[in-house]
Amino acid sequence: MLQSMTGFGSARLDSDQYSISVEIRSLNSKGMDLSVRTPRYLNDKEYEIRNMVTKALVRGKVTVSVDYTKNKAQKARNTINKELLQAYYAELSSAADAVGASKQDIFRLALHMPDVLQQEQEDEAGDAEWDVIQPLLEEALKNLNSFRTDEGKALTAEIMSYIDRIRILLAEIDKHDPVRMENIRTRVRGHLVEISNSEQFDKNRFEQEMVYFMEKLDIAEEKVRLINHLHYFTETAYLPEPTGKKLGFISQEIGREINTIGSKANDSKIQHYVVEMKEELEKIKEQINNIL
Known part of the structure; x- marks a missing residue:
């Protein structure tokens, strides 16, 4: 998962x-x-x-x-340095006697003299x-x-819905492919009728070129590889170890097969399916960025 x-x-x-x-x-x-x-x-x-x-x-x-x-x-506590307090108090009392001042606030003043109140710092945690x-x-x-893990379950369901959509679109391509090939054959036969009466027409060479042409338009291998990549992606997504990087590599291979189908098909209907497949793949890649 x-x-x-x-x-x-x-x-x-x-x-x-x-x-x-x-x-x-x-x-x-x-x-x-x-x-x-x-x-x-x-x-x-x-x-x-x-x-x-x-x-x-x-x-x-x-x-x-x-x-x-x-x-x-547990916070720091204040303690009184009594010896220092007595010394300050005596000094202030003596000064008050010398000038004839009141001794009413001498204790408070002595208590707040430097270093009389000291903080006991608790030991740092260890x-x-x-x-x-x-x-x-x-x-x-x-x-x-x-x-x-909870987030991953939601991501898995979302990504698998995109994979299933690509499978559905591939099935539509597979369903339409025989029609596409027959349309190509029909066009080729029409051209053959037009040029067969030409004196420079070489039938053998023409047949060889047609075989080559038909092979270039054949997407059977790409369809097989794509469905295999989709199966591999699904199997990998449910492995127990982290698979985000591996799924990224598989999605690149899926993209290659989709692009090749689009470039070889030479058919507007299949091109529409290919565009939709690319849209689903982009959604997958976006979500894979968040996969461990």
Whole structure:
């Protein structure tokens, strides 16, 4: 079954100490185009994250975002440097006595002097949090692949409808082909009557050229190859592994046979069928760009 390259997956964990969220988005790309945004403490894990994502998603323009937020209880707390506070308080009191000023706000002023209030920084998250984040990454990747699979089912149905339409048009060409060949023979016989009385008419050479001419107009081989390509495309679309690139190559071969039928047929009705087949093929190629 086909799988889309477009997808979104997320995972989240909330605890008393922290909240961690992981979001992964994927769009179309010819290869793996990966962008990773994580907190600083995960910088040394980026290589491991890239390996996890590449192995799970194979291809696409992928953005990974990891957010880590400490809860209020875990945020930095203020502490008082009591020795420094006492020193400031004594100095301010002495200055107030010297100038006869009020001591009413001396404590508040001392409390806000430099380095009296100090923040206790919580340790950055480390390996313990990585042990939590790694399963969240795996869960987000699983959710994204599930999203891709659901999108792929819809794409498969759509692409197969285009393939079926090409089959129907090919059947119409096959039905009309004997009429086309008979029309050609009729025109050739008419020309033969006109020139058969000419003194320079070489019957043997004329027959040889007619055989060559009829062979050049014969599209039997192209019809067989085209139907085989359509069968191969369908079989490939339902393989379990990623087949987007292979389907692209098969669609090119389908296009070649359609073009050859159009150029050799020399028939207006078949040309109309060929134009419709090309339209369906263009729809297929457009959708294949989003296939993994």
